[in-house]
Amino acid sequence: MQTIRDPAELEALTSSERAPGETIGLVPTMGSLHPGHASLMALLRPRVDRLVVSVYVNPLQFGPGEDLERYPRDLRGDAALCREQGVDVLFAPPDLYPDGFATSVEVHGLTDVLCGASRPGHFTGVATVCARLFGLTRCHLAAFGEKDFQQLVVLRRMVEDLALPLQIVAAPLVRDADGVALSSRNKHLSPNERRRAQSLHRALSHLRDAAAAGTVQADALLDLAQQHIDADRIDYLALVDAHSLAPITQLQRRQPARALVAAHYGQTRLIDNVAVEWI
Numbered sequence: 001m002q003t004i005r006d007p008a009e010l011e012a013l014t015s016s017e018r019a020p021g022e023t024i025g026l027v028p029t030m031g032s033l034h035p036g037h038a039s040l041m042a043l044l045r046p047r048v049d050r051l052v053v054s055v056y057v058n059p060l061q062f063g064p065g066e067d068l069e070r071y072p073r074d075l076r077g078d079a080a081l082c083r084e085q086g087v088d089v090l091f092a093p094p095d096l097y098p099d100g101f102a103t104s105v106e107v108h109g110l111t112d113v114l115c116g117a118s119r120p121g122h123f124t125g126v127a128t129v130c131a132r133l134f135g136l137t138r139c140h141l142a143a144f145g146e147k148d149f150q151q152l153v154v155l156r157r158m159v160e161d162l163a164l165p166l167q168i169v170a171a172p173l174v175r176d177a178d179g180v181a182l183s184s185r186n187k188h189l190s191p192n193e194r195r196r197a198q199s200l201h202r203a204l205s206h207l208r209d210a211a212a213a214g215t216v217q218a219d220a221l222l223d224l225a226q227q228h229i230d231a232d233r234i235d236y237l238a239l240v241d242a243h244s245l246a247p248i249t250q251l252q253r254r255q256p257a258r259a260l261v262a263a264h265y266g267q268t269r270l271i272d273n274v275a276v277e278w279i
Helices: 007-018 035-047 075-084 122-137 146-161 184-188 191-212 218-226
Strands: 002-004 024-029 050-055 089-091 141-145 167-171 233-241 257-265 268-276
Touching: 002 007, 007 024, 007 050, 007 089, 007 122, 024 035, 024 122, 035 050, 035 075, 035 141, 035 167, 050 075, 050 122, 075 089, 122 141, 122 146, 141 146, 146 167, 146 257, 146 268, 184 268, 191 218, 191 257, 191 268, 218 233, 218 257
Parallel strands: 002 089, 024 050, 024 141, 050 089, 141 167
Antiparallel strands: 233 257, 257 268
16 A cells, blocks of 8 residues: 655646546545445445545634544554555645645535534535545545535535536445444543433434334424434434435425434534435
8 A cells, every 4th residue: 555645646646547547436534544434445445446545634624613633633543444445545645735725615505504504614625625635636436424414415516516527426324333323533422422422323213213104294203303312412403305405394205315413422523314215
Protein backbone atom coordinates (compact mmCIF):
# COMPACT_ATOMS: atom_id res chain seq x y z
CA MET A 1 0.00 0.00 0.00
CA GLN A 2 1.22 3.46 -0.92
CA THR A 3 0.68 6.37 1.47
CA ILE A 4 0.41 9.80 -0.12
CA ARG A 5 0.30 13.09 1.78
CA ASP A 6 0.59 15.61 -1.06
CA PRO A 7 -2.60 16.32 -3.09
CA ALA A 8 -0.53 17.11 -6.20
CA GLU A 9 1.19 13.73 -5.96
CA LEU A 10 -2.15 11.95 -5.72
CA GLU A 11 -3.55 13.88 -8.67
CA ALA A 12 -0.53 12.97 -10.80
CA LEU A 13 -0.79 9.30 -9.85
CA THR A 14 -4.51 8.92 -10.52
CA SER A 15 -4.29 10.87 -13.78
CA SER A 16 -1.62 8.48 -15.04
CA GLU A 17 -3.66 5.45 -13.99
CA ARG A 18 -6.96 6.60 -15.43
CA ALA A 19 -5.38 7.29 -18.84
CA PRO A 20 -4.78 3.59 -19.69
CA GLY A 21 -8.30 2.72 -18.57
CA GLU A 22 -7.88 1.57 -14.97
CA THR A 23 -10.99 1.89 -12.81
CA ILE A 24 -10.45 3.93 -9.64
CA GLY A 25 -12.55 3.63 -6.50
CA LEU A 26 -12.62 6.05 -3.57
CA VAL A 27 -13.71 5.67 0.03
CA PRO A 28 -13.64 9.16 1.59
CA THR A 29 -13.31 9.11 5.40
CA MET A 30 -12.38 11.29 8.33
CA GLY A 31 -10.32 8.47 9.82
CA SER A 32 -10.62 6.57 13.09
CA LEU A 33 -11.68 3.71 10.84
CA HIS A 34 -13.95 0.87 12.00
CA PRO A 35 -15.69 -2.14 10.43
CA GLY A 36 -18.27 0.13 8.84
CA HIS A 37 -15.51 1.77 6.81
CA ALA A 38 -14.05 -1.66 6.08
CA SER A 39 -17.40 -2.69 4.57
CA LEU A 40 -17.13 0.23 2.11
CA MET A 41 -13.65 -0.89 1.08
CA ALA A 42 -14.82 -4.50 0.70
CA LEU A 43 -17.72 -3.32 -1.45
CA LEU A 44 -15.46 -1.49 -3.91
CA ARG A 45 -12.38 -3.73 -3.90
CA PRO A 46 -13.65 -6.30 -6.44
CA ARG A 47 -15.11 -3.58 -8.67
CA VAL A 48 -12.01 -1.43 -9.22
CA ASP A 49 -8.41 -1.72 -10.35
CA ARG A 50 -7.13 0.89 -7.91
CA LEU A 51 -8.72 1.52 -4.48
CA VAL A 52 -8.03 4.82 -2.75
CA VAL A 53 -9.02 5.63 0.84
CA SER A 54 -8.77 9.22 2.02
CA VAL A 55 -8.33 10.17 5.67
CA TYR A 56 -8.92 13.85 6.35
CA VAL A 57 -10.78 15.51 9.23
CA ASN A 58 -12.46 18.21 7.17
CA PRO A 59 -12.73 21.50 9.08
CA LEU A 60 -15.28 22.89 6.63
CA GLN A 61 -18.01 20.55 7.88
CA PHE A 62 -17.65 21.46 11.56
CA GLY A 63 -19.50 24.47 12.95
CA PRO A 64 -18.59 26.68 15.93
CA GLY A 65 -18.54 24.68 19.15
CA GLU A 66 -18.61 21.32 17.38
CA ASP A 67 -16.10 18.54 18.02
CA LEU A 68 -13.38 19.27 15.43
CA GLU A 69 -10.52 19.15 17.94
CA ARG A 70 -12.13 16.27 19.82
CA TYR A 71 -12.76 14.16 16.73
CA PRO A 72 -10.78 10.88 17.15
CA ARG A 73 -7.63 10.45 15.08
CA ASP A 74 -5.61 7.24 14.65
CA LEU A 75 -3.67 7.24 11.38
CA ARG A 76 -1.53 4.23 12.33
CA GLY A 77 -4.61 2.14 13.06
CA ASP A 78 -6.28 3.45 9.91
CA ALA A 79 -3.32 2.36 7.80
CA ALA A 80 -3.40 -1.13 9.32
CA LEU A 81 -7.10 -1.56 8.51
CA CYS A 82 -6.55 -0.30 4.96
CA ARG A 83 -3.78 -2.84 4.40
CA GLU A 84 -6.06 -5.63 5.63
CA GLN A 85 -8.69 -4.57 3.08
CA GLY A 86 -6.28 -4.51 0.14
CA VAL A 87 -6.27 -0.74 -0.31
CA ASP A 88 -3.78 0.49 -2.91
CA VAL A 89 -3.44 4.13 -1.85
CA LEU A 90 -4.02 5.76 1.54
CA PHE A 91 -4.36 9.50 1.00
CA ALA A 92 -3.79 11.37 4.27
CA PRO A 93 -3.03 15.04 3.56
CA PRO A 94 -2.16 17.39 6.41
CA ASP A 95 -4.28 19.96 4.57
CA LEU A 96 -6.52 19.48 1.56
CA TYR A 97 -7.08 23.10 0.62
CA PRO A 98 -4.27 25.12 -1.00
CA ASP A 99 -3.60 28.78 -0.24
CA GLY A 100 -6.19 30.91 -1.98
CA PHE A 101 -8.83 28.16 -2.09
CA ALA A 102 -12.05 30.12 -2.65
CA THR A 103 -14.70 27.66 -3.83
CA SER A 104 -17.60 26.04 -2.02
CA VAL A 105 -20.31 23.68 -3.25
CA GLU A 106 -23.84 24.07 -1.94
CA VAL A 107 -26.76 21.77 -2.67
CA HIS A 108 -29.94 23.72 -1.94
CA GLY A 109 -33.08 22.25 -0.43
CA LEU A 110 -31.77 18.85 0.62
CA THR A 111 -29.35 20.52 3.05
CA ASP A 112 -31.87 22.76 4.83
CA VAL A 113 -33.50 19.97 6.85
CA LEU A 114 -32.54 17.30 9.39
CA CYS A 115 -28.78 17.57 10.08
CA GLY A 116 -28.62 20.62 7.83
CA ALA A 117 -31.03 22.49 10.09
CA SER A 118 -29.14 21.42 13.22
CA ARG A 119 -25.69 22.04 11.73
CA PRO A 120 -25.78 25.06 9.38
CA GLY A 121 -23.05 24.89 6.75
CA HIS A 122 -22.25 21.25 7.46
CA PHE A 123 -23.29 19.91 4.07
CA THR A 124 -21.59 22.73 2.20
CA GLY A 125 -18.39 21.47 3.84
CA VAL A 126 -19.23 17.87 2.95
CA ALA A 127 -20.04 18.68 -0.69
CA THR A 128 -16.94 20.84 -1.07
CA VAL A 129 -14.50 18.30 0.35
CA CYS A 130 -16.04 15.47 -1.68
CA ALA A 131 -15.95 17.50 -4.89
CA ARG A 132 -12.25 18.18 -4.31
CA LEU A 133 -11.54 14.52 -3.51
CA PHE A 134 -13.44 13.39 -6.60
CA GLY A 135 -11.31 15.74 -8.69
CA LEU A 136 -7.99 14.73 -7.14
CA THR A 137 -8.64 10.99 -7.40
CA ARG A 138 -10.37 10.98 -10.82
CA CYS A 139 -12.49 8.20 -9.29
CA HIS A 140 -15.09 6.21 -11.21
CA LEU A 141 -16.84 4.94 -8.06
CA ALA A 142 -17.12 6.44 -4.57
CA ALA A 143 -18.64 4.54 -1.65
CA PHE A 144 -20.64 6.00 1.22
CA GLY A 145 -22.53 4.30 4.03
CA GLU A 146 -26.26 4.57 4.60
CA LYS A 147 -25.68 5.58 8.23
CA ASP A 148 -25.13 9.12 6.93
CA PHE A 149 -28.26 8.85 4.83
CA GLN A 150 -28.80 12.56 4.23
CA GLN A 151 -25.18 12.90 3.15
CA LEU A 152 -25.72 10.09 0.63
CA VAL A 153 -28.78 11.83 -0.85
CA VAL A 154 -26.98 15.19 -1.01
CA LEU A 155 -23.92 13.78 -2.76
CA ARG A 156 -25.99 11.87 -5.29
CA ARG A 157 -27.75 15.11 -6.16
CA MET A 158 -24.45 16.98 -6.44
CA VAL A 159 -22.99 14.37 -8.79
CA GLU A 160 -26.14 14.38 -10.92
CA ASP A 161 -26.51 18.16 -11.05
CA LEU A 162 -22.85 18.77 -11.93
CA ALA A 163 -22.67 15.82 -14.35
CA LEU A 164 -19.61 14.48 -12.57
CA PRO A 165 -18.23 11.32 -14.25
CA LEU A 166 -18.58 8.96 -11.31
CA GLN A 167 -21.09 6.73 -9.57
CA ILE A 168 -22.03 7.01 -5.89
CA VAL A 169 -22.26 3.51 -4.38
CA ALA A 170 -24.29 3.04 -1.19
CA ALA A 171 -23.35 0.50 1.47
CA PRO A 172 -25.76 -0.79 4.14
CA LEU A 173 -25.51 0.64 7.63
CA VAL A 174 -23.34 -1.52 9.93
CA ARG A 175 -24.17 -2.02 13.60
CA ASP A 176 -22.40 -3.37 16.64
CA ALA A 177 -23.84 -6.43 18.38
CA ASP A 178 -25.87 -4.19 20.71
CA GLY A 179 -27.57 -2.48 17.77
CA VAL A 180 -25.72 0.84 17.97
CA ALA A 181 -24.74 2.12 14.52
CA LEU A 182 -20.98 2.06 14.05
CA SER A 183 -19.47 5.53 14.31
CA SER A 184 -16.04 6.94 15.08
CA ARG A 185 -17.74 9.07 17.74
CA ASN A 186 -18.94 6.01 19.68
CA LYS A 187 -15.62 5.82 21.54
CA HIS A 188 -16.55 9.03 23.35
CA LEU A 189 -19.59 7.40 24.97
CA SER A 190 -19.43 6.44 28.64
CA PRO A 191 -20.72 2.94 29.51
CA ASN A 192 -24.04 4.43 30.62
CA GLU A 193 -24.34 6.58 27.50
CA ARG A 194 -23.54 3.57 25.35
CA ARG A 195 -26.30 1.57 27.03
CA ARG A 196 -28.81 4.38 26.53
CA ALA A 197 -27.73 4.88 22.90
CA GLN A 198 -29.09 1.41 22.12
CA SER A 199 -32.55 2.97 22.43
CA LEU A 200 -32.16 4.74 19.07
CA HIS A 201 -32.19 1.54 17.04
CA ARG A 202 -34.91 0.02 19.22
CA ALA A 203 -37.10 3.09 18.68
CA LEU A 204 -36.61 3.08 14.92
CA SER A 205 -37.24 -0.66 14.79
CA HIS A 206 -40.57 -0.21 16.59
CA LEU A 207 -41.50 2.45 14.03
CA ARG A 208 -40.48 0.26 11.09
CA ASP A 209 -42.38 -2.75 12.41
CA ALA A 210 -45.52 -0.71 13.09
CA ALA A 211 -45.41 0.64 9.55
CA ALA A 212 -45.02 -2.83 8.10
CA ALA A 213 -48.03 -3.91 10.15
CA GLY A 214 -50.20 -1.18 8.64
CA THR A 215 -49.79 1.99 10.72
CA VAL A 216 -49.41 4.68 8.06
CA GLN A 217 -49.90 8.01 9.86
CA ALA A 218 -46.50 9.62 10.42
CA ASP A 219 -47.55 11.31 13.68
CA ALA A 220 -48.52 7.97 15.19
CA LEU A 221 -45.32 6.30 14.04
CA LEU A 222 -43.09 9.12 15.32
CA ASP A 223 -44.91 9.26 18.66
CA LEU A 224 -44.37 5.53 19.05
CA ALA A 225 -40.66 5.83 18.33
CA GLN A 226 -40.15 8.81 20.63
CA GLN A 227 -41.54 6.85 23.58
CA HIS A 228 -38.59 4.46 23.26
CA ILE A 229 -35.74 6.99 22.95
CA ASP A 230 -33.57 7.55 26.01
CA ALA A 231 -31.31 10.50 25.19
CA ASP A 232 -30.16 13.74 26.78
CA ARG A 233 -31.55 15.69 23.83
CA ILE A 234 -33.17 14.82 20.51
CA ASP A 235 -32.19 17.06 17.57
CA TYR A 236 -34.79 15.53 15.29
CA LEU A 237 -36.91 12.46 14.72
CA ALA A 238 -38.40 12.39 11.23
CA LEU A 239 -40.10 10.24 8.63
CA VAL A 240 -39.20 11.40 5.12
CA ASP A 241 -39.30 10.44 1.46
CA ALA A 242 -36.10 8.52 0.77
CA HIS A 243 -35.33 10.49 -2.40
CA SER A 244 -36.42 14.07 -1.67
CA LEU A 245 -36.12 14.05 2.15
CA ALA A 246 -39.52 15.77 2.22
CA PRO A 247 -41.57 15.02 5.36
CA ILE A 248 -44.18 12.32 5.00
CA THR A 249 -47.58 12.72 6.65
CA GLN A 250 -48.89 9.33 5.57
CA LEU A 251 -47.11 6.33 4.10
CA GLN A 252 -48.15 5.10 0.68
CA ARG A 253 -47.76 1.53 -0.49
CA ARG A 254 -44.32 0.80 -1.96
CA GLN A 255 -43.19 4.36 -1.22
CA PRO A 256 -39.47 4.41 -0.28
CA ALA A 257 -39.29 6.15 3.08
CA ARG A 258 -36.72 6.62 5.79
CA ALA A 259 -36.99 7.21 9.52
CA LEU A 260 -34.07 9.25 10.83
CA VAL A 261 -32.98 10.42 14.27
CA ALA A 262 -30.20 12.54 15.74
CA ALA A 263 -29.68 12.65 19.50
CA HIS A 264 -27.13 13.77 22.05
CA TYR A 265 -25.52 11.67 24.78
CA GLY A 266 -23.35 13.90 26.90
CA GLN A 267 -21.09 15.73 24.44
CA THR A 268 -21.59 13.12 21.70
CA ARG A 269 -24.12 13.49 18.89
CA LEU A 270 -25.29 10.26 17.24
CA ILE A 271 -27.42 9.64 14.16
CA ASP A 272 -29.30 6.55 13.02
CA ASN A 273 -31.90 5.59 10.44
CA VAL A 274 -33.92 2.69 9.03
CA ALA A 275 -35.78 2.07 5.81
CA VAL A 276 -39.56 2.12 6.28
CA GLU A 277 -42.13 0.57 3.98
CA TRP A 278 -45.82 -0.18 4.10
CA ILE A 279 -46.11 -3.36 2.08
